[in-house]
Amino acid sequence: MEHRKSIPSMVKDPKLIEKRRDQIIEAAVELFISKGFHKTTTREISRASGFSIGTLYEYIESKEDVLYLVCDAIHEGVEKGLKEVLVNGVSGAVMLKAAIKGFLRVMDEMQDRVLLIYQEIKSLPKEAMKYVLAKEEEITSFFEEILRRGREDGSLKIDEKYIKLMAHNIVVLGEMWTFRRWSLHKHYTLEEYMEIQTSLILRELTEE
Amino acid sequence: MEHRKSIPSMVKDPKLIEKRRDQIIEAAVELFISKGFHKTTTREISRASGFSIGTLYEYIESKEDVLYLVCDAIHEGVEKGLKEVLVNGVSGAVMLKAAIKGFLRVMDEMQDRVLLIYQEIKSLPKEAMKYVLAKEEEITSFFEEILRRGREDGSLKIDEKYIKLMAHNIVVLGEMWTFRRWSLHKHYTLEEYMEIQTSLILRELTEE
Amino acid sequence: MEHRKSIPSMVKDPKLIEKRRDQIIEAAVELFISKGFHKTTTREISRASGFSIGTLYEYIESKEDVLYLVCDAIHEGVEKGLKEVLVNGVSGAVMLKAAIKGFLRVMDEMQDRVLLIYQEIKSLPKEAMKYVLAKEEEITSFFEEILRRGREDGSLKIDEKYIKLMAHNIVVLGEMWTFRRWSLHKHYTLEEYMEIQTSLILRELTEE
Amino acid sequence: MEHRKSIPSMVKDPKLIEKRRDQIIEAAVELFISKGFHKTTTREISRASGFSIGTLYEYIESKEDVLYLVCDAIHEGVEKGLKEVLVNGVSGAVMLKAAIKGFLRVMDEMQDRVLLIYQEIKSLPKEAMKYVLAKEEEITSFFEEILRRGREDGSLKIDEKYIKLMAHNIVVLGEMWTFRRWSLHKHYTLEEYMEIQTSLILRELTEE
DNA sequence: GATGAATGAGCCTTCATTCAT
DNA sequence: TATGAATGAAGGCTCATTCAT
Numbered sequence: 001m002e003h004r005k006s007i008p009s010m011v012k013d014p015k016l017i018e019k020r021r022d023q024i025i026e027a028a029v030e031l032f033i034s035k036g037f038h039k040t041t042t043r044e045i046s047r048a049s050g051f052s053i054g055t056l057y058e059y060i061e062s063k064e065d066v067l068y069l070v071c072d073a074i075h076e077g078v079e080k081g082l083k084e085v086l087v088n089g090v091s092g093a094v095m096l097k098a099a100i101k102g103f104l105r106v107m108d109e110m111q112d113r114v115l116l117i118y119q120e121i122k123s124l125p126k127e128a129m130k131y132v133l134a135k136e137e138e139i140t141s142f143f144e145e146i147l148r149r150g151r152e153d154g155s156l157k158i159d160e161k162y163i164k165l166m167a168h169n170i171v172v173l174g175e176m177w178t179f180r181r182w183s184l185h186k187h188y189t190l191e192e193y194m195e196i197q198t199s200l201i202l203r204e205l206t207e208e
Numbered sequence: 209m210e211h212r213k214s215i216p217s218m219v220k221d222p223k224l225i226e227k228r229r230d231q232i233i234e235a236a237v238e239l240f241i242s243k244g245f246h247k248t249t250t251r252e253i254s255r256a257s258g259f260s261i262g263t264l265y266e267y268i269e270s271k272e273d274v275l276y277l278v279c280d281a282i283h284e285g286v287e288k289g290l291k292e293v294l295v296n297g298v299s300g301a302v303m304l305k306a307a308i309k310g311f312l313r314v315m316d317e318m319q320d321r322v323l324l325i326y327q328e329i330k331s332l333p334k335e336a337m338k339y340v341l342a343k344e345e346e347i348t349s350f351f352e353e354i355l356r357r358g359r360e361d362g363s364l365k366i367d368e369k370y371i372k373l374m375a376h377n378i379v380v381l382g383e384m385w386t387f388r389r390w391s392l393h394k395h396y397t398l399e400e401y402m403e404i405q406t407s408l409i410l411r412e413l414t415e416e
Numbered sequence: 417m418e419h420r421k422s423i424p425s426m427v428k429d430p431k432l433i434e435k436r437r438d439q440i441i442e443a444a445v446e447l448f449i450s451k452g453f454h455k456t457t458t459r460e461i462s463r464a465s466g467f468s469i470g471t472l473y474e475y476i477e478s479k480e481d482v483l484y485l486v487c488d489a490i491h492e493g494v495e496k497g498l499k500e501v502l503v504n505g506v507s508g509a510v511m512l513k514a515a516i517k518g519f520l521r522v523m524d525e526m527q528d529r530v531l532l533i534y535q536e537i538k539s540l541p542k543e544a545m546k547y548v549l550a551k552e553e554e555i556t557s558f559f560e561e562i563l564r565r566g567r568e569d570g571s572l573k574i575d576e577k578y579i580k581l582m583a584h585n586i587v588v589l590g591e592m593w594t595f596r597r598w599s600l601h602k603h604y605t606l607e608e609y610m611e612i613q614t615s616l617i618l619r620e621l622t623e624e
Numbered sequence: 625m626e627h628r629k630s631i632p633s634m635v636k637d638p639k640l641i642e643k644r645r646d647q648i649i650e651a652a653v654e655l656f657i658s659k660g661f662h663k664t665t666t667r668e669i670s671r672a673s674g675f676s677i678g679t680l681y682e683y684i685e686s687k688e689d690v691l692y693l694v695c696d697a698i699h700e701g702v703e704k705g706l707k708e709v710l711v712n713g714v715s716g717a718v719m720l721k722a723a724i725k726g727f728l729r730v731m732d733e734m735q736d737r738v739l740l741i742y743q744e745i746k747s748l749p750k751e752a753m754k755y756v757l758a759k760e761e762e763i764t765s766f767f768e769e770i771l772r773r774g775r776e777d778g779s780l781k782i783d784e785k786y787i788k789l790m791a792h793n794i795v796v797l798g799e800m801w802t803f804r805r806w807s808l809h810k811h812y813t814l815e816e817y818m819e820i821q822t823s824l825i826l827r828e829l830t831e832e
Numbered sequence: 833g834a835t836g837a838a839t840g841a842g843c844c845t846t847c848a849t850t851c852a853t
Numbered sequence: 854t855a856t857g858a859a860t861g862a863a864g865g866c867t868c869a870t871t872c873a874t
Contacts, residue, residue: 010833011833013833016833036330036331038331041867041868042868042869043868043869044868051834051835052834052835052836053835053836053869053870054835054836054837054871054872055833055834055835055836057869057870057871058833062869062870063239063869063870093382119327119330122244123244133390133391136251136391137391140391162404164391164395165392165395165396165401165405168384168388168392169381169384169405172380172381172384173380176377176380179409180376180380181342183341183345183372183376184373184376187373188373193373196370196373197373197377200377200412203412204408204412210846218857219857219858219859220857220858221858249842249843250843250845251843251844259859260859260860260861261844261845261860261861262845262846262847262859262861262862263858263859263861263862265845265846266858266859270844270845271844271845312865316836412871426854427844427854428854429854432854452746452747454662454747455710457846458847458848458849459845459848467855467856469849469857470850470851470854470855470856470857470858471854471855471856472854473848473850474850478849479847479848479849512851513665534742535743535746539660539662549806549807553807556807568869578820580811581808581811581812581817581821584800584807584808585800585824588796588797588800589793591795592792592793592796596792596796598757599757599761599764599788599792600789600792604789605788606688609789612786612789613789613793616828619828620824620827620828634836634837635836635837636837637836637837640837657866665864665865666864666866667864667865675838675839676839676840677839677840677865677866678837678838678840678866678867678868679837679838679839679840680838681865681867682837682838685866686865687865749862821842
């Protein structure tokens with residue numbers, strides 16, 4: 001697991017750094033969602049953050065750092081949401097079902113943010129992108145582990161070789177609720193969507 | 209079905225317009241793939257197209273038009289590829305299997321281009337984006353029709369209500385081969401990927 | 417009196433040249449009035465003239481030539497209007513009164529065009545501007561001559577030294593009906609304006 | 625009376641804004657006078673102002689703003705000049721005479737600038753043009769008031785209805801010293817011009 | 833630590849003019 | 854004669870970043 005890339009700051013006090021960066025993230029998320037990364041200016045970010053452009057640059061080194069901060073925070077949110085839905089002391093199959101439903105709920109709640117990552121990730125500098133993709137991989141491996149556990153306790157039938165792929169499938173089927181919303185939301189409610197996608201996955205893994 | 213948005217040109221001869229726009233598309237696709245839309249300049253596009261910046265603007269009205277042209281051409285390519293794999297005179301189930309495999313092959317061949325659409329579609333002006341999403345929907349309905357046919361000939365079991373969703377699933381499972389390639393290609397060959405994804409879909413739809 | 421500057425043309429037939437240039441003038445006057453010289457493009461001029469940009473350049477050498485053509489044509493119109501109001505066989509004073517009224521009527525009829533000259537004359541190349549100013553001077557000397565005649569027949573009292581200045585005054589007082597119309601037309605009718613300005617001049621020149 | 629249109633600036637300090645805009649005006653006036661508004665580039669303006677193009681745009685929003693700034697400053701100059709020549713405690717007739725002479729002197733001193741307004745005013749955006757014309761009207765009403773005062777104290781004979789027109793006449797007769805200088809300056813000295821124009825107006829208003 | 837004025841490379845786009853057909 | 858595709862210099866403007874206060 002890759003560790004978070006640390007962005008240098010001119011400021012010493014770590015508490016202050018965190019506080020200011022939270023302000024930056026909060027402001028930038030909104031801006032990026034509504035106008036996109038490229039059409040948002042650093043001036044706008046600093047203004048929305050509540051301080052001057054000069055101060056902004058005390059806490060980041062480039063505009064792309066803001067994007068990285070934002071992507072990282074969003075992933076953090078997703079992971080937090082995921083961990084909350086984790087039930088223990090049950091079979092892998094039951095755990096998986098809960099995890100998928102929870103994941104879909106998180107995707108729904110964070111649609112704008114998840115979409116943001118999908119759309120702007122490519123604007124990150126190579127190095128930062130790797131960190132963000134690593135985070136994505138982490139989310140995937142969250143499901144990998146559940147799958148593996150189910151395989152071990154016999155509640156799920158899946159070849160070891162395809163565990164990773166199935167985990168990717170689960171994640172993508174969840175994320176598509178955001179990046180295909182222009183069509184999906186017109187035809188299905190979240191409940192319907194959860195129902196059918198969950199059973200699709202589960203049946204594949206438990207049938208007969 | 210939405211019709212292609214027509215981009216005004218200063219030039220009268222339609223043959224010439226098509227020829228020049230083909231040059232533009234060819235040049236721009238490469239550039240957008242390697243540097244992204246925002247970091248590609250119009251000057252670069254014109255140079256790579258083989259003519260002057262002035263000439264470029266005889267055939268488009270704005271840089272965004274080039275992006276639209278490119279997205280449209282890529283979708284065209286996908287649709288062409290899809291149509292080629294269509295086998296007739298067989299059951300819906302058989303047809304579906306062939307279509308999925310063909311689609312995945314197309315995704316693999318056109319990965320860079322498909323990825324490009326995923327990443328830059330949001331940079332299109334609202335109107336153009338609608339056209340491009342309509343094209344995406346068309347591709348989805350290509351699978352919808354096969355599913356419906358299978359349902360009618362009894363070879364596929366699926367509720368009418370979920371045909372559209374399943375079609376989306378198929379398309380997304382195909383496209384993820386491009387936008388998750390940073391992980392998938394490390395762990396699976398195209399053959400493996402095709403095999404497992406196809407059977408995942410098919411089993412869901414045929415098991416009794 | 418300076419002679420009209422002749423603009424070279426690629427075309428031989430003088431009749432054709434005149435015909436085409438008339439088309440150009442007619443089209444350009446409208447465009448210049450509504451958008452101004454700088455904001456009008458040569459393409460627009462050629463289109464409004466009814467032929468291609470290539471053809472336009474067969475009859476002129478530069479965009480500024482069009483402006484010259486237009487200014488010249490407008491002055492021609494003013495002079496023609498002036499000559500029509502000239503009554504003979506009367507005293508200078510009577511003639512002057514008629515000329516002023518006629519001039520004001522012409523200014524009113526041609527306001528847009530006269531204003532155009534005022535606003536765009538400075539965009540002419542030095543040489544062309546001299547010709548146009550010479551035309552303006554010609555119009556002035558039209559009044560000079562009437563004044564001189566009145567002085568000679570005793571119907572007007574004016575020092576020879578100030579004949580030219582008075583002629584300028586008359587012309588400017590007429591032209592201001594166009595370039596100050598944003599205020600004058602709100603407060604006065606043409607009739608009122610004619611009445612008061614004519615009597616202002618006349619009283620100055622006839623009172624004993 | 626319309627109030628000055630305020631141009632937004634990225635800079636906060638009002639003192640600095642004023643200082644920089646004064647630099648801009650000073651530089652632009654010279655450039656506009658010698659090359660005209662359209663042929664002057666923003667780069668030239670910034671260079672002549674003593675700072676970079678980026679800085680220029682910290683103080684204006686568009687090139688047209690510079691023109692507005694310039695026109696406004698010129699009018700300011702004219703008004704200042706006018707107010708200086710105002711003598712009090714005398715009859716309207718005496719006051720008028722002094723005002724006309726003063727106005728003509730100002731016109732002579734500021735010929736290039738006054739001419740500039742005449743030639744470039746039409747390049748202003750609609751809104752800005754209204755402000756500038758309002759300033760012109762203000763100058764006119766300066767004379768209106770003197771005329772009205774003269775009428776009231778019995779020193780000038782003029783119908784209320786024609787006060788505005790006469791004021792316009794005075795202003796135009798003054799401004800023509802600039803826009804007809806190509807002829808007037810060849811034939812008359814400023815003294816002669818002042819003498820004859822003043823007496824022309826005065827005689828009309830005081831005779832018999 | 834915070835501020836915000838200054839910078840200037842660089843971008844998209846326009847348009848007068850040319851010239852091969 | 855007429856056409857119109859091609860050209861490319863030039864222009865207005867933006868915006869990430871720096872640095873003196």
